[in-house]
Each structure stands twice: as C-alpha cells, then as structure tokens.
Amino acid sequence: MKVGIIGATGYGGLELIRLLHNHQEVENIDLFTSSEEGIQFSNKYTHLMNIHDQPLLKIENDKLANYDVIFTSTPSGVSTELLPPLIGAGPKLIDLSGDFRLKDATEYVQWYKKTPAPPEAIAKSVYGLTEWNEEAIQQAQLIANPGCYPTAVLLSVLPLIKENLIDASGLVIDAKSGISGAGNKPNQMTHFSETNENTAIYKIHEHQHIPEIEQAISNFAGKTSPVTFTTHLVPMTRGIISTSYAPVTSGVTEQQLTNALEETYANHPFVRIIKETNKFGTNQVYGSNFCDIHVRLDPRTNRATIVSVIDNLVKGAAGQAIQNMNVQFGLDQMTGLQQVPLFI
Amino acid sequence: MKVGIIGATGYGGLELIRLLHNHQEVENIDLFTSSEEGIQFSNKYTHLMNIHDQPLLKIENDKLANYDVIFTSTPSGVSTELLPPLIGAGPKLIDLSGDFRLKDATEYVQWYKKTPAPPEAIAKSVYGLTEWNEEAIQQAQLIANPGCYPTAVLLSVLPLIKENLIDASGLVIDAKSGISGAGNKPNQMTHFSETNENTAIYKIHEHQHIPEIEQAISNFAGKTSPVTFTTHLVPMTRGIISTSYAPVTSGVTEQQLTNALEETYANHPFVRIIKETNKFGTNQVYGSNFCDIHVRLDPRTNRATIVSVIDNLVKGAAGQAIQNMNVQFGLDQMTGLQQVPLFI
Amino acid sequence: MKVGIIGATGYGGLELIRLLHNHQEVENIDLFTSSEEGIQFSNKYTHLMNIHDQPLLKIENDKLANYDVIFTSTPSGVSTELLPPLIGAGPKLIDLSGDFRLKDATEYVQWYKKTPAPPEAIAKSVYGLTEWNEEAIQQAQLIANPGCYPTAVLLSVLPLIKENLIDASGLVIDAKSGISGAGNKPNQMTHFSETNENTAIYKIHEHQHIPEIEQAISNFAGKTSPVTFTTHLVPMTRGIISTSYAPVTSGVTEQQLTNALEETYANHPFVRIIKETNKFGTNQVYGSNFCDIHVRLDPRTNRATIVSVIDNLVKGAAGQAIQNMNVQFGLDQMTGLQQVPLFI
Amino acid sequence: MKVGIIGATGYGGLELIRLLHNHQEVENIDLFTSSEEGIQFSNKYTHLMNIHDQPLLKIENDKLANYDVIFTSTPSGVSTELLPPLIGAGPKLIDLSGDFRLKDATEYVQWYKKTPAPPEAIAKSVYGLTEWNEEAIQQAQLIANPGCYPTAVLLSVLPLIKENLIDASGLVIDAKSGISGAGNKPNQMTHFSETNENTAIYKIHEHQHIPEIEQAISNFAGKTSPVTFTTHLVPMTRGIISTSYAPVTSGVTEQQLTNALEETYANHPFVRIIKETNKFGTNQVYGSNFCDIHVRLDPRTNRATIVSVIDNLVKGAAGQAIQNMNVQFGLDQMTGLQQVPLFI
Incomplete structure (x- = not known):
C-alpha cells in the first residue's frame, strides 16, 4: 500500500507516521506540503532521522491520485478544498479535520466559522467512529475521522x-x-x-x-x-x-x-x-x-x-484513522495498531 | 500572638508556616509533634533554613494551653482526641482536618470510617467557611476549617x-x-x-x-x-x-x-x-x-x-485557616494574606 | 516611593509587580508600555484583578522623570535607547535586560547581535550582583541587574x-x-x-x-x-x-x-x-x-x-532588582523580600 | 521463543512486556514473582488488560530452566542469588540489575553495600553494551545489561x-x-x-x-x-x-x-x-x-x-536487554525494537 499524508508537520500527521511506519501492509509513505516543498523531513523533526528522511512533496492532484490512501491532517477549512477533486478518483480518503463531519452545513458555518465543503462531498462522507459504523466505513471512499x-x-x-x-x-x-x-x-x-x-x-x-x-x-x-x-x-x-x-x-x-x-x-x-x-x-x-x-x-x-x-493522538486521531483504513481495505482492524500502552 | 502548630510536617502545616511567618501580628510560631521531638525543623525541610530552625516540641496539654491559637493539621482521627481537652482552655483552636466538620456523627463514621469526636465537642465547633459564617466564627473557640x-x-x-x-x-x-x-x-x-x-x-x-x-x-x-x-x-x-x-x-x-x-x-x-x-x-x-x-x-x-x-493549600487549607484566625481575633481578614498569585 | 515599570507584560515585569505590591515602602506602581496604552492590566492578566487594575501608561520621558525608581524589564536592545535620556534625571534606574551589563561594547555586539548602548551610559552602569557590589550599588543611579x-x-x-x-x-x-x-x-x-x-x-x-x-x-x-x-x-x-x-x-x-x-x-x-x-x-x-x-x-x-x-524570576531577576533598589535607597535588603519558599 | 521475566512489576519489567509483546520471535511471556503468586497481572496493571491477563507464577528453578531466555529486572542483591543456579542450564540469562556488571567484587561491595555474586558467576557474565561488545554477547549465556x-x-x-x-x-x-x-x-x-x-x-x-x-x-x-x-x-x-x-x-x-x-x-x-x-x-x-x-x-x-x-527504560534498560537477546539468538538487532520515538 502506498500512503500519502497531507499535513504531516502537525501532531496528527506525526502520529500517523509513527504508527504507519510499522504497519505491515504499508510499503511507502509520502508526505505532502503546501509550503515547505523539498525540505528533508528529518531535518525539521530530528526524532525521525533514519526513519523518514525523504523530502516533503508538493501537493498535486495528479500525483495524489496514484496513492492507495490519502490522509489529510490539516486545519479546518483546508481539506474542504483539497479533497472534493479527489472524490471518485483512486485513493481512499481519510480526513482527520472537522471539515466533513457535520452533515448540516449550517451547523458547520455556525460552529467552525468557515465555508463548508460542497454538499455532494459532505453527502458522500462517512463518519469514522469505527465501532459504530463499520459497514458504512467498509464501503466508503471518504471518511470523516471523528474528533478526539x-x-x-x-x-x-x-x-x-x-x-x-x-x-x-x-x-x-x-x-x-x-x-x-x-x-x-x-x-x-x-x-x-x-x-x-x-x-x-x-x-x-x-x-x-x-x-x-x-x-x-x-x-x-x-x-x-x-x-x-x-x-x-x-x-x-x-x-x-x-x-x-x-x-x-x-x-x-x-x-x-x-x-x-x-x-x-x-x-x-x-x-x-x-x-x-x-x-x-x-x-x-x-x-x-x-x-x-x-x-x-x-x-x-x-x-x-x-x-x-x-x-x-491515537484513538482520538491517527490511530482511529488507521483503524478505518484497515476496515476500508478489509484488513484486521488491529493491523499496525497493537502498541501496548506505555503507562509510565 | 503566640501560635502553635500540630502536624507541621504535613503540607497544610508547611503552608501555615509559610504564611504565618510574614503575618504582622504573629510573634512566635512553635511546632509540635507526636514522634519527632527535638528534630531541628530546617534539617528536615531545608527550604526553611534561617526561617524556622527551632526544634520540634513534644505535644503536652499544659504547654498548648499557653498559646493564643493552636492549629491542628493532622490526619483524620487525630484532632478528635487532641482537641477536646483544650476546649474551654485558653487558645483558639483551628482544625484543618475533617474531624469536626460533620455535625452528624453517623455520617462521620460512614464516610471517614473512624470514631467520631465527642458530641459536645462537635456541638461547639463552627464551620469555618469564612465568607458564609463570619459572625459565628468571631464567637467561636473551635473552628472546623473546610475541606479544599x-x-x-x-x-x-x-x-x-x-x-x-x-x-x-x-x-x-x-x-x-x-x-x-x-x-x-x-x-x-x-x-x-x-x-x-x-x-x-x-x-x-x-x-x-x-x-x-x-x-x-x-x-x-x-x-x-x-x-x-x-x-x-x-x-x-x-x-x-x-x-x-x-x-x-x-x-x-x-x-x-x-x-x-x-x-x-x-x-x-x-x-x-x-x-x-x-x-x-x-x-x-x-x-x-x-x-x-x-x-x-x-x-x-x-x-x-x-x-x-x-x-x-491556601484558600483550601492554611490560608482560610488564617483568615478565620483573623476573624476570631478581630483583625482585618487580609492580614498576612495579601500574597499576589504567582501565575507563572 | 513611586515606582514605574517598563515592560510589565513580560515575566520579569509580572514578578516585579508581585513582589513590589507588598513592599512596605512602595506606595504607587505604574506600568508603562510602548504599544498597549490604555489597556486595563488586570483584563490582560486576570490574576491581578483587584490588585493592579490601572490602565497601562504611555512611555514619556517627562512622566518617567517623576518616579523615584524605574525598572526596565524589556527585550535586548530596548533599554539601550530608553534609559540614556534618563541618566542624570531624578529616578534611580534598574535595568533587568542585558543591555548595560557588558563593559566591552564589542562583546555586546558579538554575543547579542545588537547595537550597544552609548559608551558613557555603559560607563555609568553598575553591575547589580548585590552580595558582591553593595557599595557601588549604593552610589549608583543605573543598575545593570545580573542575568539569571x-x-x-x-x-x-x-x-x-x-x-x-x-x-x-x-x-x-x-x-x-x-x-x-x-x-x-x-x-x-x-x-x-x-x-x-x-x-x-x-x-x-x-x-x-x-x-x-x-x-x-x-x-x-x-x-x-x-x-x-x-x-x-x-x-x-x-x-x-x-x-x-x-x-x-x-x-x-x-x-x-x-x-x-x-x-x-x-x-x-x-x-x-x-x-x-x-x-x-x-x-x-x-x-x-x-x-x-x-x-x-x-x-x-x-x-x-x-x-x-x-x-x-526572583533572585535571578525581579527579586535581586528589588534588593538592589533597597540598597540604593538605604533600606534593609530584605524589605519586601521575606517570602518563604513555597517548596511544594 | 519462550520468555520468562522475574521482577515484572518493576518499570524495567513492565517495559520488557511492552516491547516483547510485539516481538515477532516471541511466542510466550511468563512472569515470575517471589511474593504475589497467582495474582492476575492485568488486575494489578490495568493498562495490560487483554494483553497480559495471566497470573504471576512462583519462582522455581525447575520451571525457569525450560525457558529460552530469562530476564531478571530485580533490585540489587536479588539476581546475585537467583541466577547462579541457572548458569550452565538451558536459558539465556539477561540481568537488568547491577549485580553482574562490576568484575571487581570489592567495588561492588563498596558502591552497592551488598554481598557480591560468586566470583565464577561474575567471571562468566558479559557486559551488554551491545554496540561495543557484540561478539562476546553472541557467545554469552549471562548478560549483565548496562545501567541507564x-x-x-x-x-x-x-x-x-x-x-x-x-x-x-x-x-x-x-x-x-x-x-x-x-x-x-x-x-x-x-x-x-x-x-x-x-x-x-x-x-x-x-x-x-x-x-x-x-x-x-x-x-x-x-x-x-x-x-x-x-x-x-x-x-x-x-x-x-x-x-x-x-x-x-x-x-x-x-x-x-x-x-x-x-x-x-x-x-x-x-x-x-x-x-x-x-x-x-x-x-x-x-x-x-x-x-x-x-x-x-x-x-x-x-x-x-x-x-x-x-x-x-528502553535503550537504558529493557530495549537494550532485548537488543542483547536478539544478538544472543542470531536475530537482526532491530527485531521487535523498531518503535518510532513518540516525540510528543
């Protein structure tokens, strides 16, 4: 599986990298950015040295279409614009922001104070509370990953x-x-x-x-x-x-x-x-x-x-997103998510 | 004013020392202990070096009777025994434990799982929520200082x-x-x-x-x-x-x-x-x-x-206890309690 | 004593307010700002409600000259410009920044990467490590308060x-x-x-x-x-x-x-x-x-x-600054600085 | 591989469980105790519910001899007595305490204030600083895992x-x-x-x-x-x-x-x-x-x-211990140790 992450520099993105790096079915992770193209990621985040040293890539729809799954971990109002063009294209889409969660666009406007996503995109999104929506998630291209x-x-x-x-x-x-x-x-x-x-x-x-x-x-x-x-x-x-x-x-x-x-x-x-x-x-x-x-x-x-x-950052963001990916691809839900709690 | 503190090694006691040390009307603070008699207090708590270097004193009712006010900052079940003999004697008594707060002894037994104080002692205690009970506090010898x-x-x-x-x-x-x-x-x-x-x-x-x-x-x-x-x-x-x-x-x-x-x-x-x-x-x-x-x-x-x-530790314990002491002695409530919040 | 503080919104400034508020010889504290004139300080810092509710004042040399002492707690390069005009005027000056500490202006340039203060101002400043420089501090108008x-x-x-x-x-x-x-x-x-x-x-x-x-x-x-x-x-x-x-x-x-x-x-x-x-x-x-x-x-x-x-923030900044003020004004060094360590 | 851990309730032990649980070559982890036999481990440590629910086992040399590897994560002076009887028996032994690190028994006595291990046991132990002692570790039965x-x-x-x-x-x-x-x-x-x-x-x-x-x-x-x-x-x-x-x-x-x-x-x-x-x-x-x-x-x-x-707890204790186990068993050093740093 080829995975693309948009918004990797945020904490949701960093956690996706942490968890996906040891996911057995993921063979490639690419990171996309709107502003820091070309920067070697482990220069920015030293903890990823020898783990993810590749440069950040520019966001281009053509390229994105070639991935099996795209995660967006971006501030409110960004995936609203980024994802609609990819609906119907190849990759599964898992959005960690709040942009596709509320079915009622007026509520989005009221609580987020931003322009909502197009109605037809919202209509196609499936709320990714895995334990309660597994069947719909399995069929969905676009997942609105729940808030923490x-x-x-x-x-x-x-x-x-x-x-x-x-x-x-x-x-x-x-x-x-x-x-x-x-x-x-x-x-x-x-x-x-x-x-x-x-x-x-x-x-x-x-x-x-x-x-x-x-x-x-x-x-x-x-x-x-x-x-x-x-x-x-x-x-x-x-x-x-x-x-x-x-x-x-x-x-x-x-x-x-x-x-x-x-x-x-x-x-x-x-x-x-x-x-x-x-x-x-x-x-x-x-x-x-x-x-x-x-x-x-x-x-x-x-x-x-x-x-x-x-x-x-895990069940409340990146972990549940990967759990949803597993469901979308017919994998065991626990694939790549067997981390034992640190406790101390 | 001469002040005695029983239970000075606990955090309520340490905070009483911190605040009383700069109280304008307090000229002497003595610390009493049941088990560590003779130990120089600043050897146990280095932060009090040059501030409170006196040795811990043995608890003796004769001595306690000579103070203007006695604070007890002891675990549940201790002041139940320590304070009744001092009721009617000279010092004002301010108990920071829960021993004299509940008027219904059966509730004390139920929630604290200890033997309650004698009913006549409980009857004489006044609940020290200063802002709501100022008149009664002014008249009282024994204050049950509220929980945090x-x-x-x-x-x-x-x-x-x-x-x-x-x-x-x-x-x-x-x-x-x-x-x-x-x-x-x-x-x-x-x-x-x-x-x-x-x-x-x-x-x-x-x-x-x-x-x-x-x-x-x-x-x-x-x-x-x-x-x-x-x-x-x-x-x-x-x-x-x-x-x-x-x-x-x-x-x-x-x-x-x-x-x-x-x-x-x-x-x-x-x-x-x-x-x-x-x-x-x-x-x-x-x-x-x-x-x-x-x-x-x-x-x-x-x-x-x-x-x-x-x-x-302040309004929830030692500070309110001193606020009550101020009321009992007819002082301005803010005496010794004008500390500005640290914030950072 | 009338005290002015420039840079009150920084942590050094906040700590000066905390300590000076209970200083027995200080009767008035005014706060000066370059950019937030008129703002009620306790609206910005809620912890100071009922303690310092006055509005921030505009920095004007005429006004500053009327204070007994001016503290500057500003980023590097600010008091370099603010203080020289006040040298020789009425107020004692205590600078908590690094601008007047280094006698060798080339070192200032090398380590601070800023324009140094005028040589005659630097020459008049006295390094405020109180325990080692008390006599000079007593005579000085301008104190360079040491770094933490x-x-x-x-x-x-x-x-x-x-x-x-x-x-x-x-x-x-x-x-x-x-x-x-x-x-x-x-x-x-x-x-x-x-x-x-x-x-x-x-x-x-x-x-x-x-x-x-x-x-x-x-x-x-x-x-x-x-x-x-x-x-x-x-x-x-x-x-x-x-x-x-x-x-x-x-x-x-x-x-x-x-x-x-x-x-x-x-x-x-x-x-x-x-x-x-x-x-x-x-x-x-x-x-x-x-x-x-x-x-x-x-x-x-x-x-x-x-x-x-x-x-x-105390001995490493505001506390030592007040200790120096005490020395400059012939007060006991401990005036206003008798706070007992919190420890917990 | 069958793994036994003595001292699992300590933090070194908990971390061994966390890391070994996802180690590809480990099929069984048993925990041994001197005092809490029979207690279900996840009742004591809730974070391990559904991960390690088995009861703690009694330490018995016969049983221990059947494991492929035994980790001891015990206070000073315990493995000194526990491990010598197992030298020459089946399992590899990896001791996370300081008992076998110092070759000079008089130094052990001086710094640890305890009775040292028998000289022949000390002689057989190999210091497990993996990057500097890999060849010896490969040959060793008993590893003295380095201090943090x-x-x-x-x-x-x-x-x-x-x-x-x-x-x-x-x-x-x-x-x-x-x-x-x-x-x-x-x-x-x-x-x-x-x-x-x-x-x-x-x-x-x-x-x-x-x-x-x-x-x-x-x-x-x-x-x-x-x-x-x-x-x-x-x-x-x-x-x-x-x-x-x-x-x-x-x-x-x-x-x-x-x-x-x-x-x-x-x-x-x-x-x-x-x-x-x-x-x-x-x-x-x-x-x-x-x-x-x-x-x-x-x-x-x-x-x-x-x-x-x-x-x-990882490179300074459990992680390096597993790294040493990997070397002892001819596995890739990174087996089971590919965790990405959490960073946040």
Whole structure:
C-alpha cells in the first residue's frame, strides 16, 4: 500500500507516521506540503532521522491520485478544498479535520466559522467512529475521522443511551484533555509557563465538537437533545478523560450499565470495559489505540457517572484513522495498531 | 500572638508556616509533634533554613494551653482526641482536618470510617467557611476549617442556590485537584511516574467531602438534596478547579447569575467574580488566598456552568485557616494574606 | 516611593509587580508600555484583578522623570535607547535586560547581535550582583541587574575562585533552567507539547551569559580565563540549578570550600550554605529571593562540585532588582523580600 | 521463543512486556514473582488488560530452566542469588540489575553495600553494551545489561577516548534523568509534590554507576582514570540526557570529533549522530531504542561538549536487554525494537 499524508508537520500527521511506519501492509509513505516543498523531513523533526528522511512533496492532484490512501491532517477549512477533486478518483480518503463531519452545513458555518465543503462531498462522507459504523466505513471512499473529544465521549455513552438506560436529555459531559490536542502552533494557550501547573476551562459551551456529539447520538442512538459539554486543558501532553453524568432510567442497576457496555464491545478489540478500579486514568491507554470505559451508579442521586480515557493522538486521531483504513481495505482492524500502552 | 502548630510536617502545616511567618501580628510560631521531638525543623525541610530552625516540641496539654491559637493539621482521627481537652482552655483552636466538620456523627463514621469526636465537642465547633459564617466564627473557640474541595464548590454554588437561581437537586460537580491535596505520605497514588502525564478519577461517589458539601448547602442555602460529586487528580502540585452544572430556574439569565455572585461577595476581598474570559484556570490564584468564580448559562440546554478555582493549600487549607484566625481575633481578614498569585 | 515599570507584560515585569505590591515602602506602581496604552492590566492578566487594575501608561520621558525608581524589564536592545535620556534625571534606574551589563561594547555586539548602548551610559552602569557590589550599588543611579544564570553561577563560584581554592581555568558550568527563563513570547522552544517530558540542551557555547560570567569573575575574583558554560531547559516553570566543576588547589579540603562560602556570606541573608544533604533542588528556593549553595569535594578526582539553586524570576531577576533598589535607597535588603519558599 | 521475566512489576519489567509483546520471535511471556503468586497481572496493571491477563507464577528453578531466555529486572542483591543456579542450564540469562556488571567484587561491595555474586558467576557474565561488545554477547549465556546512565555516557564518549581525541583524565559528566529511573517504589524522592517543579542533584560523587563507567572506559577504550560523574533528577518520567565535558587533544577539530562518532556507529542502527541542531533533547528518542549523540568543540576553551540522549527504560534498560537477546539468538538487532520515538 502506498500512503500519502497531507499535513504531516502537525501532531496528527506525526502520529500517523509513527504508527504507519510499522504497519505491515504499508510499503511507502509520502508526505505532502503546501509550503515547505523539498525540505528533508528529518531535518525539521530530528526524532525521525533514519526513519523518514525523504523530502516533503508538493501537493498535486495528479500525483495524489496514484496513492492507495490519502490522509489529510490539516486545519479546518483546508481539506474542504483539497479533497472534493479527489472524490471518485483512486485513493481512499481519510480526513482527520472537522471539515466533513457535520452533515448540516449550517451547523458547520455556525460552529467552525468557515465555508463548508460542497454538499455532494459532505453527502458522500462517512463518519469514522469505527465501532459504530463499520459497514458504512467498509464501503466508503471518504471518511470523516471523528474528533478526539467525540471519540472518548461517544464510545462511552452511546450504548447506554441506545439501550435507554440513561436519559440523554440530562447528559452533562465534562472533558479534560492534554495540551497536544491544541496542535503544534505556539500561542499563549499552549505556552509552557502559562500551561504548566494550570488546569483551565476554555470555550465554555462553544466547542465545535458539541454538534458532532449531538449528531452522532442522534444517528447511532436515536435521541435528539442538546448536551452540556465542557472542555478543560490539563498540564500533560497526551490523553483525554471524559466524565459524563446522566440520570438513569428508573430501576436500572450498575450491573446493567456495565453489561450494556460489555455486550456492545464484546467483539471490538480496542474498547476495554474496566470493572473494578480505585483509580482510572489516561496513562492506562498512553500511546495506544485503546478506549477504556468505566461506569458507576450513584445510588444516592440515581445518576450514572460514565468515564472513558483515550490517547487523543491515537484513538482520538491517527490511530482511529488507521483503524478505518484497515476496515476500508478489509484488513484486521488491529493491523499496525497493537502498541501496548506505555503507562509510565 | 503566640501560635502553635500540630502536624507541621504535613503540607497544610508547611503552608501555615509559610504564611504565618510574614503575618504582622504573629510573634512566635512553635511546632509540635507526636514522634519527632527535638528534630531541628530546617534539617528536615531545608527550604526553611534561617526561617524556622527551632526544634520540634513534644505535644503536652499544659504547654498548648499557653498559646493564643493552636492549629491542628493532622490526619483524620487525630484532632478528635487532641482537641477536646483544650476546649474551654485558653487558645483558639483551628482544625484543618475533617474531624469536626460533620455535625452528624453517623455520617462521620460512614464516610471517614473512624470514631467520631465527642458530641459536645462537635456541638461547639463552627464551620469555618469564612465568607458564609463570619459572625459565628468571631464567637467561636473551635473552628472546623473546610475541606479544599468544599471550599471551591460551596463558594461558587451557594449564592445561586440560596437565590433560587439554580436547581440544587440537579447539581453535578466535577472537581479536579493537584496532587498536593493527597498529602506528603508517598504511595502509588502520588508516585511521580504514575501521576505525571496522567489525569485520573478516583473515589467515585465515595469522597468524604460529599456530606460536607451537602451539609453546607442545607445550612447556608436551605436546600437538602444529595449532590453528584466526583474528584480527579491532574498532574500539577497545587490548585483545584471545580466545574458545577445545574439547571437554571425558568427565565433566569446569565446576567442574573453573575449579579448574584457579585452581590454576595461585594465586601469579601478574597472572592473575585470574573466576567469575560477565554480561559479560566488555577494558575490565576496560585499561591494566594483568592477564590475566582465564573458562571455561564448555556442557552441550548438551559443549564448553568459554574466554575471556581482556588489554591488548595491556601484558600483550601492554611490560608482560610488564617483568615478565620483573623476573624476570631478581630483583625482585618487580609492580614498576612495579601500574597499576589504567582501565575507563572 | 513611586515606582514605574517598563515592560510589565513580560515575566520579569509580572514578578516585579508581585513582589513590589507588598513592599512596605512602595506606595504607587505604574506600568508603562510602548504599544498597549490604555489597556486595563488586570483584563490582560486576570490574576491581578483587584490588585493592579490601572490602565497601562504611555512611555514619556517627562512622566518617567517623576518616579523615584524605574525598572526596565524589556527585550535586548530596548533599554539601550530608553534609559540614556534618563541618566542624570531624578529616578534611580534598574535595568533587568542585558543591555548595560557588558563593559566591552564589542562583546555586546558579538554575543547579542545588537547595537550597544552609548559608551558613557555603559560607563555609568553598575553591575547589580548585590552580595558582591553593595557599595557601588549604593552610589549608583543605573543598575545593570545580573542575568539569571550568572547570578546562580557567580554566587557559588566567586568565593572559591577569589580564595584560590579552585582553578578557574578548569571551570566547567552545567546549568539547567525552567522554561520561564525564555520569557512570555510563544515559540516552538516554549511550546508545551515539545517542552514537557523533555530535557534539552540549547545554544551550546553560544549563550550571551558567557561573557557576563567571565567579566564578573575577572572583576570580583581577579581571574581571567574563558569558562565552559552550557544551558539546559528542563520541564518546569521556575528555577535554575547550576552545577559547576573545577579542580581544587592542591591540599584543599571540602571543609575549606564550605568555610569560604560560609564566611563570604555570613552577613548576607539571601545566601544560604547547605552543608549536609541527600537531595539539593530548586524547589527549596521556589518563589523566594534565596540562593542556596552546596559544595562537595570528590577525593577520587580532586575536583569540586559546586551546586547552587535560585528562583530565576526572583533572585535571578525581579527579586535581586528589588534588593538592589533597597540598597540604593538605604533600606534593609530584605524589605519586601521575606517570602518563604513555597517548596511544594 | 519462550520468555520468562522475574521482577515484572518493576518499570524495567513492565517495559520488557511492552516491547516483547510485539516481538515477532516471541511466542510466550511468563512472569515470575517471589511474593504475589497467582495474582492476575492485568488486575494489578490495568493498562495490560487483554494483553497480559495471566497470573504471576512462583519462582522455581525447575520451571525457569525450560525457558529460552530469562530476564531478571530485580533490585540489587536479588539476581546475585537467583541466577547462579541457572548458569550452565538451558536459558539465556539477561540481568537488568547491577549485580553482574562490576568484575571487581570489592567495588561492588563498596558502591552497592551488598554481598557480591560468586566470583565464577561474575567471571562468566558479559557486559551488554551491545554496540561495543557484540561478539562476546553472541557467545554469552549471562548478560549483565548496562545501567541507564552508563549507556548514555559510554556510547557518547567511548569513540572519542578510544581515538585519543579527548583527554579521559579531564572527563566531567553531568547527567540528568527522568524520575522513572528511581523505580516503582514510592518514597519522598519520587513523591509527586516534591519532585514536580524541581530539578535536584543527588548522590553526589556516590552513584553506583561511577565504577561501571570507569570499568567500561578501561575495557573498551583502554584508559584508566577516575571520572567526575553527577546525577540530577528532572521533573519528567522518561529520558536521560548526559552532558560530558573534556579537553580535546591539541589540534583536534569539531569535524574530527563528529567523524569519529559517525564512523564508530556507521553500522549500528540504534545510534544516531546529530550534526546541526538548535535544540537537542530527550523527547527525540522517547519510547524508542535510539541513542542520539551530538558533539561540539568550544574554541574558546578547547573543550568538547558531548551530549547524548536515551529513553532510560528502553535503550537504558529493557530495549537494550532485548537488543542483547536478539544478538544472543542470531536475530537482526532491530527485531521487535523498531518503535518510532513518540516525540510528543
């Protein structure tokens, strides 16, 4: 398989390189750039010396058409323009940005403040939440790879909503992310001295992942109601922990909640349901494609607390993208994604 | 003023020393220990060289009775035994542990799994949430200094509950703390390599600060309903951010929420209401006695998101204890507590 | 005393505000800016709400002349132009940049790659390493406040060189700094995700503090020889640890090394000589104006290892600047600088 | 290949599991314990759920003899007793502790304060610095896997000493390590709140890796002189950066230094010589088996600054152990060790 990556200098792109380099079916990885053509990539990123020393290539549609798969890991508004010309052409297309996720273009405009992709392109895109959309992904040319937060949130709450065990209209989601989610562009929000020893809330009620979460709850669990979703930055590089709260349906037990999760993911190797635990944290999936989920019922309030952890750059970005590629090409989902969590 | 500190080797104790050292009305600080008598304190804690070089003293009730104020910063179950003999004697008593906070001894037993203090001692203790209990504190000999989490939570939600602006029965509180809240005893939960690059949830639905929060909501805002409260550890030393969610009463606006907070704290120098902000984090109060609060109404869900930050060792422990001491002695509340936040 | 600060938005400036706010002799602090005139400072830096809410003022020489003291905490090349017009006018001038430190203008050009200050201005500046230059500082209008690294290095090695206990020509200095030393401008070197979980060496043999160290060794200890000096960035915000190595003069004992340090600093309250220790680190001076020093003789190699720690923003910048101000105005050196280290 | 690991609960052991799990030639991994027999390993370490769920096995020599290779990742003084009975039996033995590294038993006693291994066992052990001892490793049953610090130090300085380009008698080595090097036992030195925001020097002139470094310099580069070596703890989990300083031989150029490194490691895939760089740090090898080296000549002092970085748990422990296993079994050195550095 010949793979092209557009946007390799971002953290999603770097993580694609890290994971694809050891993917058994990938024989060639080429990196494309709009502005740094000719630069030897390992001169820019020393950690890739002897691993990826090739120069960056110029983005040209003719060339791109010759790849088996093209990943775009670009800022909002870029793949909107880059990908439509490639629809119907040879390569599978996997977009890690938010440009093809929202089916309703007006929502895209409202939350992203950018021009949406052409309607016919959006219509053809398939939402790449692998565990919930495998059949469609298999048929699709263009995958809209989910956002990091939605991945952590949806995998943990969808089974409980779908089974009517919790009340989606009372759903409150409090998410915390490491700083790498903010990308590789330096700014005051990612400046070490103001980020270290600081946990902060940001974009309150305004995060562009809110409509993505609501759309998926509607599509996969059949419930339409707005959710409360907030995001926090914690002083670490990788990892997301999502803590969701919802009233349980009358009479539902903790065991039923756990069972619903276990049954849903019985045949899905990357989702692990953790039953008893004193401490449940992001380091148990660090560097891997796992999503771990834990649920507890508070008998005093009759609310469920549903927690999940992912590595935002793996299951929340590059790892799930490769998982989707595997599905598109009929490979075992775990191909190239068997990394054991680093933990320490 | 002569001050005695029992439990000086813990982080609450160290922070009392840090702050009291520059308190204008304190002329003498003595440290008491149950096990390390005679040890020169600055040999154990080098950072106090030339600041507190005196040896640790043995705990003896006769000696303690001669101080103007005694702080106990000891593990649960210790001041239960240490303080009752001093009730009615000379010194003001300020207990930083949880031993005298819960008025209902059965709740103490249930959540702390320890023997409660004698009922008459509990009856005499006054809950030291300064901004909400100033008159009682002024009269009290024995102060039960609030827990770190309850301080951050209560200061932010009490005004809104009391004014019937939010529905306390729907209150969900998601709190995140730096690791110093776990104290100075090394264990796997505080081991650097397993705590760094990790955000974790712990003690789900079982934290001993839950009944303390509920008791205060009942006493100060007149509402009795169980709350959902969870706690997370984030990889930083100091700081708590509490994010609370609750349905707002029909018709309530964001402006009304902000107004209620501003009016409540108009004459309270340590509580700051932040109105417009892109990023609201723990570093804006680092090292200081401030509690900053920010509230936003989500028009899509009609829920309020109420956020507050404190330094868990200052406003969440030693700082508030000194603030209470100031009230007990008729001093300006800010005496000795004018530290500017470090921020970086 | 009326104080003006130019460059308040940088970290040196913020730290001046933090420390001066509680300085007993300072009654007024005004902040000056070249570009953000009129902005309310606490809107930009929320942590200063209720502490410094005044708007930023425009830099005008007439106005500046009315202050008792002006601090400049500006990038290289700025105070070069700002300060000369104020020489001979009313205010004492304390420059935290490197612009007036090097007496040899050609060295300034070589290491800073900028236009040097006018020779007559340089001639009038006094190097503000307080413990070594107190008399000159007392007489001076213009203080060149030392760099952060040189402060940590010089305080620890000068006594040993001056007393001929170590061989300056064999001096190797390995310094490590927290990221705040790089200032508040975001760039790839200070970007959280590439700085966290990373210890890096930078500017090898090219750091502009090298000539400053050599000049001071020559002036204060009478030895002229180039030193090897390297700098590392460690993933923390504050703190510098300087580890220096030098052959000891034949026959010299560890006790003599320690004695020389103790005698030199016997009457200097901010320098503490630590004798026995298992672990000697930056957190023991965190947030304070202390410089702690520890020396050990390796009998196997006959080399001394000389270690010192400072808070780079306090003793390495704003704290020492205020210490110099105190000396200039005949105040006790410790006025406003009695902060106890935070340690945790 | 059947692999047994003794001491799997330590960080060296966990890292062996992480890396061996994806090693193509390993079909079975069993974990042995002296005290926790029967415990399901993924209950203790959740991150290994679905990866290593087997129970811990009791250490019994009969059973151990049936493995192809046994790794011991145990505290000092344990493999001293465990391994001698297995010498001459079936399995290859790779010891990650310091018990078999020092050929001179009196040095072991002096630096480790423990009883040394039997002389005949020590005599049979081969020092596993792969790049410098490949032939002996190929023949050996018992490998003494190098310490983390010595690996970083030796790979960078040995070529220059061997080629007489630098003066070993003037060698000063300043090493900095992440906290995971201190292992998984909680204590005050590894307690988050006292380790975070702190860079500290420890064990000055007393680190047990000093004789190991000197022995290797003597054996591989033919120079016997004591070295100055100090160690620092920096607030990160993984990574070592070693900065060494030495006078260069008269007339030697920077180019010659770089050439010597490049020639030495031309055929060694895990050692990368970095030529031009602004910033050289531990994150460029994070999670991988690489050792990156950079050298610069300071023309002002005629000293070389030689820097190297490794991941202390990979090239400094488990990775190099597997590299040695590969050599012992005639496999390509890179088998199972092709992890791309995480960088972020």
